[in-house]
Amino acid sequence: MNKRLIRLLTLLFIALFEFTSLTLKAQGNLTLTGSVVDNSNNTPVELATVKLISTEDPNNIKSLQTDSAGKFTIKGLKKGIYSINVSYLGYKMLDKAGIELTGATPVYNIGILKLIPNLNQLGEVQVKAEKQLVSNKPGKMEINAQSKIFASSNTAFDVLQKAPGVALLNGSFKINGNVEPDILLNGRRTPLSMEELKSIPYDNIEKIEIISNPNSSYEGDRKAIINIVLKNKVKETGYNTSLYTEYARNKYNQFNFGGDFSFKQKKYTITASAGRIWTPAFTDITGNRYYEQDGQNYLLNTKSFIKNKPTLLYYNAGLEYYIDTANTFGVYYRGTNTKISQEPNSVSKTFLGNTADDSQLVSLINTTGLTKTDATNATYTVNYEHAFHKKGTKFSLESNLGSYDLTQNQNTISSNVNTPTNTSGIINDAKSTIDLFNINADFQTAFSKAITLQIGGKFNNSTTKDGLVSDSVKNNAVINAAGQTNNFKYEEKIYAYYFNLDYDFGFATLEVGTRIEDTRSTGIAAIASQSFTKNYTNVLPGAQLYKKWGSGQTLTLSYAKKISRPSYRDLNPFVFIIDPYTYVSGNPFLNPSTYNNFKVEYSIHSVNMSLSYRTQKNIITQLPVLNSETNILTYSPLNLDKKRNISFDLNFPLKVANWWTLENSSTVLHDHYESQLAGGAFTRNKINFTNNFVSTFTISPGFYFNTAFFYTSPSVFNFYQVNALSSLDFGLKKELLKKKLTIDVNYYDVYRGRKDVLTVNYLNLHNSLSQFTNTRYFNFRLTYSFGNQSINGNLKNEPKATEEGDRVKNGLNQ
Numbered sequence: 001m002n003k004r005l006i007r008l009l010t011l012l013f014i015a016l017f018e019f020t021s022l023t024l025k026a027q028g029n030l031t032l033t034g035s036v037v038d039n040s041n042n043t044p045v046e047l048a049t050v051k052l053i054s055t056e057d058p059n060n061i062k063s064l065q066t067d068s069a070g071k072f073t074i075k076g077l078k079k080g081i082y083s084i085n086v087s088y089l090g091y092k093m094l095d096k097a098g099i100e101l102t103g104a105t106p107v108y109n110i111g112i113l114k115l116i117p118n119l120n121q122l123g124e125v126q127v128k129a130e131k132q133l134v135s136n137k138p139g140k141m142e143i144n145a146q147s148k149i150f151a152s153s154n155t156a157f158d159v160l161q162k163a164p165g166v167a168l169l170n171g172s173f174k175i176n177g178n179v180e181p182d183i184l185l186n187g188r189r190t191p192l193s194m195e196e197l198k199s200i201p202y203d204n205i206e207k208i209e210i211i212s213n214p215n216s217s218y219e220g221d222r223k224a225i226i227n228i229v230l231k232n233k234v235k236e237t238g239y240n241t242s243l244y245t246e247y248a249r250n251k252y253n254q255f256n257f258g259g260d261f262s263f264k265q266k267k268y269t270i271t272a273s274a275g276r277i278w279t280p281a282f283t284d285i286t287g288n289r290y291y292e293q294d295g296q297n298y299l300l301n302t303k304s305f306i307k308n309k310p311t312l313l314y315y316n317a318g319l320e321y322y323i324d325t326a327n328t329f330g331v332y333y334r335g336t337n338t339k340i341s342q343e344p345n346s347v348s349k350t351f352l353g354n355t356a357d358d359s360q361l362v363s364l365i366n367t368t369g370l371t372k373t374d375a376t377n378a379t380y381t382v383n384y385e386h387a388f389h390k391k392g393t394k395f396s397l398e399s400n401l402g403s404y405d406l407t408q409n410q411n412t413i414s415s416n417v418n419t420p421t422n423t424s425g426i427i428n429d430a431k432s433t434i435d436l437f438n439i440n441a442d443f444q445t446a447f448s449k450a451i452t453l454q455i456g457g458k459f460n461n462s463t464t465k466d467g468l469v470s471d472s473v474k475n476n477a478v479i480n481a482a483g484q485t486n487n488f489k490y491e492e493k494i495y496a497y498y499f500n501l502d503y504d505f506g507f508a509t510l511e512v513g514t515r516i517e518d519t520r521s522t523g524i525a526a527i528a529s530q531s532f533t534k535n536y537t538n539v540l541p542g543a544q545l546y547k548k549w550g551s552g553q554t555l556t557l558s559y560a561k562k563i564s565r566p567s568y569r570d571l572n573p574f575v576f577i578i579d580p581y582t583y584v585s586g587n588p589f590l591n592p593s594t595y596n597n598f599k600v601e602y603s604i605h606s607v608n609m610s611l612s613y614r615t616q617k618n619i620i621t622q623l624p625v626l627n628s629e630t631n632i633l634t635y636s637p638l639n640l641d642k643k644r645n646i647s648f649d650l651n652f653p654l655k656v657a658n659w660w661t662l663e664n665s666s667t668v669l670h671d672h673y674e675s676q677l678a679g680g681a682f683t684r685n686k687i688n689f690t691n692n693f694v695s696t697f698t699i700s701p702g703f704y705f706n707t708a709f710f711y712t713s714p715s716v717f718n719f720y721q722v723n724a725l726s727s728l729d730f731g732l733k734k735e736l737l738k739k740k741l742t743i744d745v746n747y748y749d750v751y752r753g754r755k756d757v758l759t760v761n762y763l764n765l766h767n768s769l770s771q772f773t774n775t776r777y778f779n780f781r782l783t784y785s786f787g788n789q790s791i792n793g794n795l796k797n798e799p800k801a802t803e804e805g806d807r808v809k810n811g812l813n814q
Contacts, residue, residue: 028076028077028078028079028506028507029076029106029505029506029507030076030077030078030079030101030103030106030107030108030506031073031074031075031077031106031107031108031506032052032073032074032077032082032099032101032107032108032109032110033071033072033073033074033107033108033109033110034050034071034072034109034110034111034112034113035066035069035070035071035072035111035112035113036048036050036066036070036071036072036086036088036112036113036114036115037070037112037113037114037115038091038114038115038117039114039115039116039117040116040117042114043070044066044068044069044070044071045066045070045088045091045115046066046067046068046069046070047065047066047088048065048066048070048086048087048088048091048115049063049064049065049086049087049088050063050064050065050066050072050074050084050085050086051063051084051085051086051087052074052077052082052083052084052099053082053083053084053085054080054081054082055080055081055082055083055097056080056081062074062076062077063552064552075506075507075548076506076507076548076549077101078101079101079102079103080100080101081098081099081100081101082099082100082101083095083096083097083098083099084096084097084099084110084113086113086115088115090117090118091115091116091117091118092115092116092117092118094113094114094115094116096110096113106506107449132144132552132605132606132653133147133149133164133606133653133663134164134603134606134607134608134651134653135552135554135603135606136546136548136554136556136601136603136608137546138509138511138544138546138556139211139213139215139511139544139546139558140209140210140211140227141165141209141210141212141601141603141608142207142208142209143163143164143207143208143209143210144207145159145202145205145206145207145208146205146206146207147653147661148661148696148698148704149162149653149661149662149663149694149696150162150202150696151696151698151704151706151733152696152704152705152706152731152732152733152744152746153202153706153731153733153744154201154202154731154733154742154744154746154779154781154783155197155198155199155200155201155202155781156192156197156198156200156202156205156228157194157197157198157200158202158731158746159202159205159208159228160173160183160197160208160226161708161729162663162692162694162706162708163208163210163665164608164651164653164663164665164692165210165608165649165651165665165667166210166226166665166692167665167667167690167692167710167712168710169690169712169725170717170756171194171773172194173226175210175212175224175226176212176224176599176610176612176614176647176649176667176669177612177645177647177649177667177669177671177688177690178645178669178671178715178717179212179223179224179614180223180224181210181211181223181224181225181226182222182223182224182225182226183197183225183226183227183228184225184226184227184228185200185227185228185230186227186228186229186230187209187225187227187229192228195277195279195312195314196314198256198277199244199256199258199273199275199277199314200228201242201244201783201785203739203742203783203785204230204231204242205228205229205230205231206229206230206231207229208226208227208228208229209225209226209227209229210224210225210226210227211224211225211226211227212224212558212597212599212601212610212612213542213544213558213559213560213597213599214542214560214562215500215511215513215542215544215560216498216499216500216513216514216515216540216541216542217442217454217456217498217500217513217515219458219496220496220515220517220538220540220562220563221562221563221564221565222562223562223564223595223597237264237265237266238263238264239261239262239263239264240261240262240785240786241259241260241261241262241785241786242259242260242783242784242785243257243258243259243783243784243785244256244257244258244259244781244782244783244784245257245781245782246779246780246781246782247779247780247781248279248777248778248779248780249777249778250281250282250774250776250777250778251281251282251774252280252281252282252307253280254278254279254280254777255278256275256276256277256278256279257275257276258273258274258275258276258277258314259273259274259275260272260273261273266322267321267322268319268320268321268322269318269319269320270317270318270319271316271317271318272315272316272317272318273314273315273316273317274313274314274315274316275313275314276311276312276313277310277311277312277313277314278310278311278312279310279312280307280308280309280310281307281308281310281773281774282305282306282307282308282773282774283304283305283306283308283771283772283773284304284305284771284772284773285302285303285304285305285306285769285770285771286301286302286303286304286769286770286771287300287301287302287303287304287767287768287769287770288300288301288302288767288768289301289302289581289626289631289633289765289766289767290354290766290767291626291628291631291764291765291766292628292764293628293629293631296352297352297353297354298350298351298352298353298362298631299350299351299353299354299355299356300348300349300350300351300581300631301348301349301350301351301356302346302347302348302349302579302581303346303347304344304345304346304347304579305344305345305346306342306343306344306345307342307343308340308341308342309340309341309342309343310338310339310340310341311338311339311340312336312337312338313336313337313338314335314336315333315334315335315336316332316333316334316335317332317333318330318331318332318333319331319332325387326386326387326388326389327384327385327386327387328384328385329383329384330381330382330383330384331380331381331382332379332380332381332382332383333378333379333380333381334378334379334381335376335377335378335379336375336376336377337374337375337376337377338373338374338375338376339372339373339374339375340371340372340373340375341370341371341372341373342370342371342372342373343368343369343370344367344368344369344371344412344579345366345367345368346366346367346579347364347365347366347367348363348364348365348367348579348580348581349361349363349364350362350363350364350631363416363418364416364417364418365414365415365416365417365580366414366415366417367412367413367414367579367580368412368413369410369411369412369413369425370410370411371408371409371410371411372408372409373406373407373408374406374407374408375404375405375406376404376405376406377402377403377404377405378402378403379400379401379402379403380400380401380402381398381399381400381401382398382399383396383397383398383399384396384397384398385397388445390445390446391446392444392445392446392452393444393445393446394443394444395441395442395443395444396440396441396442396443397439397440397441397442398439398440399437399438399439399440400436400437400438400439401436401437402434402435402436402437403433403434403435403436404432404433404434404435404436405431405432405433405434406430406431406432406433407429407430407431407432408428408429408430408431409427409428409429409430410426410427410428410429410430410576410577411425411426411427412425412426412577412579413425413473414579414580421475422475423473423474423475423476424472424473424474424475424580425472425473426470426471426472426473426577427470427471427472427473427478428468428469428470428471428576428577429468429469429470430466430467430468430469430574430576431466431467431468432464432465432466432467432569432572433464433465434462434463434464434465434568435462435463436460436461436462437460437461437462438458438459438460438461439458439459440456440457440458441456441457441458442454442455442456443455443456449504450503450504450505450506451501451502451503451504452501452502453499453500453501453502454498454499454500454501454502454513455497455498455499455500456497456498457495457496457497457498458494458495458496458497459493459494459495459496460492460493460494460496461491461492461493462490462491462492462493462568463489463490463491464488464489464490464491464568464571464572465487465488465489466486466487466488466489466490466572466574467486467487467488468485468486468487468574469485470485486525486526486573486574487525487526488523488524488525488526488572488573488574488588489523489524490521490522490523490568490571490572490588491521491522491523492519492520492521493519493520493521494517494518494519494520495517495518496515496516496517496518497515497516498513498514498515498516499513499514500512500513501513507547507549508545508546508547508548509544509545509546509547510543510544510545510546511542511543511544511545511546512541512542512543512544513541513542513543514539514540514541514542515539515540515541515542516537516538516539516540517537517538517540517563518535518536518537519534519535519536519537519538519565519592520534520535521533521534521535522534523571523588525573525588530573530588532588532589534591536592538563538592538594539561540560540561540562540563541559541560541561542558542559542560542561543558543559544556544557544558544559545557545558552603552604552605553602553603553604554601554602554603555600555601555602556599556600556601556602557599557600557601558597558598558599558601559596559597559598559599560595560596560597561594561595561596561597562594562595562597563592563593563594563595564592564593564594564595564620565592566587566590566592566620566637569586570586570587570590570620570637571586571587571588571590572586572588573585573586573587573588574586575634580632581631581632581633582632582633582634582635583632583633583634583635584634584635584636585634585635585636586636586637587636587637587638590620590637590638590639591618591639592618593616593617593618593619593620593639594616594617594618595614595615595616596614596615596616597612597613597614598612598613598614599611599612599613600612606652606653607650607651607652608649608650608651608652609648609649609650609651610648610649611646611647611648612646612647612648612649613644613645613646614644614645614646614647615642615643615644616642616643616644617641617642618639618640618641619639619640619641619642619643619673619718620637620638620639621637621638621640621718621719622635622636622637622638622718623635623636623637623638623677623719624719624760624762624765624767625765626763626764626765628764633765633767640673640675640677640682640718641674641675641676642673642674642675643671643672643673643674644672645669645670645671645672646669646670647667647668647669647670648667648668649665649666649667650665650666650667651663651664651665651666652664658698659697659698659699660695660696660697660698661695661696662693662694662695663693663694663695664691664692664693664694665691665692665693666689666690666691666692667688667689667690667691668687668688668689669687669688669689669690669715670685670686670687670688671684671685671686671688671715671716672684672685673685673716673718682719682762684716684718684719684721685716686714686715686716686721688712688713688714688715688716689712689713690710690711690712690713691710691711691712692708692709692710693708693709693710694706694707694708695707695708702734702735702736702739703733703734703735704731704732704733704734705730705731705732706729706730706731706732706733707728707729707730707731708727708728708729708731709726709727709728709729710725710726710727710728710729711724711725711726712724712725712726717758719760719762720758720759720760721758721759721760722756722757722758723756723757723758725753725754725755725756726753726754727748727749727750727751727753727754727775728749728750728751728753729746729747729748729749729750730746730747730750731744731745731746731747732744732745732746733745740784740785740786741782741783741784742781742782742783743780743781743782744779744780744781744782744783745778745779745780745781746778746779747777747778747779748775748776748777748778748779749775749776749777750776752772752775752776754772754775754776755770755771755772756769756770756771756772757769757770757771758771
């Protein structure tokens with residue numbers, strides 16, 4: 001089956017390349033450029049429609065829209081005589097004929113085209129031209145965040161929930177069915193957490209970029225990227241301040257507040273942001289575990305309620321100094337402090353047989369506890385960029401120093417109702433420090449208008465130190481658990497080099513590149529003298545062919561190979577006791593996972609569709625292992641042999657009326673897992689369907705109402721079968737005081753459809769888990785901005801995102 005599928009995809013790619021080649025032969029290699037301005041004040045006219053018509057073939061029409069500077073570029077033209085037509089709402093139509101392309105020069109500049117305002121039309125028209133929702137560009141899909149479909153959004157989190165091709169599943173955003181991307185801000189910051197996404201005001205966002213196959217200039221761990229691009233007008237000077245306060249309620253009251261400040265001058269830019277996020281939440285879990293012991297069948301039924309009281313403080317600052325037009329120097333600081341208090345309460349009942357029959361009750365254990373976590377993260381960045389006199393040539397150097405500290409105290413007591421005076425429990429004191437240092441160098445040059453080369457390198461050094469002091473509690477007496485007390489040290493060095501070559505044929509764009517990453521790591525644990533050394537080198541090639549033709553049609557063929565290293569926490573061999581029957585441990589012998597992703601993407605106007613085929617080796621996942629004698633279930637990470645999936649995505653908007661806009665995004669996914677484990681062969685496969693339907697109503701200018709319905713059918717995830725999920729959200733937004741003040745009201749997951757139900761049947765383990773978190777909640781938010789609204793925290797050279805920082809986050813979030 002696998003070979004047949006590979007052959008089929010190979011034939012598909014060959015057919016598409018042949019089709020593209022034939023299409024390209026019919027195109028020319030000449031280019032026409034120009035710009036459109038307002039005749040009354042010479043300001044650029046953005047989004048003006050430019051149509052180029054061949055006099056030899058009037059049906060041959062090329063159409064596009066001007067960019068934010070009023071400029072346009074039409075490629076793939078043949079020799080001949082053309083006429084041009086320019087139109088925009090509120091202006092008289094402009095026609096110019098007799099434009100001759102002789103081929104004497106490959107690029108012909110038509111100059112400045114001036115549109116004359118239509119005063120009569122300006123007095124009548126109330127509708128403003130709008131960019132299309134989705135457009136395909138080389139290497140990425142761009143989503144216009146200012147589309148009416150997002151009008152009721154208040155943060156970046158809301159925008160992503162409604163974005164075409166993006167789905168919120170199991171607490172994280174996914175694309176192409178089940179690929180979890182890194183979420184970046186302006187392409188250069190450390191990946192954002194869910195809490196940080198909720199602190200970015202919607203009005204600051206210009207567009208969302210979805211990069212399914214990041215090129216070789218990105219780190220090898222970047223399987224996919226969602227890049228949030230902020231609005232920016234670098235030439236403007238002044239200041240801008242935005243403050244927000246937010247109240248929300250799920251089962252508990254939540255209160256958040258924060259703000260950001262930006263100050264821009266010709267020689268420098270200063271930015272700062274800070275906030276406090278206090279979001280008490282809960283996790284309500286019901287688990288059923290079926291097992292056999294001494295020839296008898298048993299059912300362990302556990303009901304747990306965990307109250308979480310997290311408080312997050314974040315504080316960021318940056319200074320960018322423009323030495324001259326060619327040199328820029330920047331320093332940045334980013335810090336967070338997270339304090340979490342968890343109060344778990346659970347009741348575990350064991351029954352004889354396979355049903356929860358109280359007459360067959362064998363034991364009943366109550367567990368209570370308190371876990372306190374304190375995590376402090378700080379990152380310092382220095383960077384420098386030099387732009388050479390040669391256009392398109394620049395060099396940049398950046399260094400990052402990061403420190404991540406975590407302390408955790410866990411105190412749990414369990415008692416059996418049959419013998420209430422006999423209690424048992426644990427006291428764990430864990431400490432983890434992670435120190436990171438990396439340096440990146442990048443060079444880019446343009447050999448010509450058609451050829452661009454990028455080369456660069458990176459060195460990273462990380463050191464992780466984990467310590468655990470564990471004690472047992474028996475009848476209120478503390479007993480040192482020497483077998484659980486441990487120390488673990490992990491050191492890792494990564495050397496990376498890459499090149500990326502772009503060639504613009506005029507009628508199409510080709511990009512090829514390769515990244516080489518050499519990893520050297522050592523680890524040692526004090527208990528049992530566990531130690532390991534891992535050295536490996538990965539070659540990660542990538543390629544992409546992009547073609548645009550006709551009236552808004554694009555075709556993209558891409559391939560990328562990527563790597564995913566285990567989080568630092570996954571490598572930690574410590575055993576953490578969750579309750580008397582559930583343990584969690586790490587695995588220092590994990591191997592990195594590798595991916596191969598092929599993608600075909602086609603778009604026409606705002607309709608976008610894609611077909612992806614992805615293979616993965618050494619999938620990192622948690623294996624639940626049941627000890628039949630003690631009935632203890634231990635979750636430990638391991639590598640599954642391989643996985644493959646194929647997905648088809650379709651998204652399109654529909655403007656029913658000026659006051660009603662719809663957007664539909666659908667994904668069909670087939671997942672297949674297979675591996676040889678100690679218990680024998682393991683396979684899982686399933687077809688899954690996901691749909692996101694968003695509807696926005698304009699009640700009046702600046703007043704919007706939004707509904708969003710989400711559904712995903714049953715699916716598989718590693719060892720688990722996952723039940724269907726769905727949700728219905730409502731949103732209301734009102735803009736006041738010339739958009740300086742916005743009021744947002746949202747109600748998420750109205751009927752509690754986002755309830756996770758998972759089952760696993762593997763070897764002697766037959767387990768089901770039903771989990772509900774704080775997905776249903778009410779939200780009220782006020783945002784006020786003052787100063788120059790065109791100024792924000794979008795710096796010229798923001799710190800680069802690092803894979804290592806993301807691996808720290810993944811580990812700390814477990």
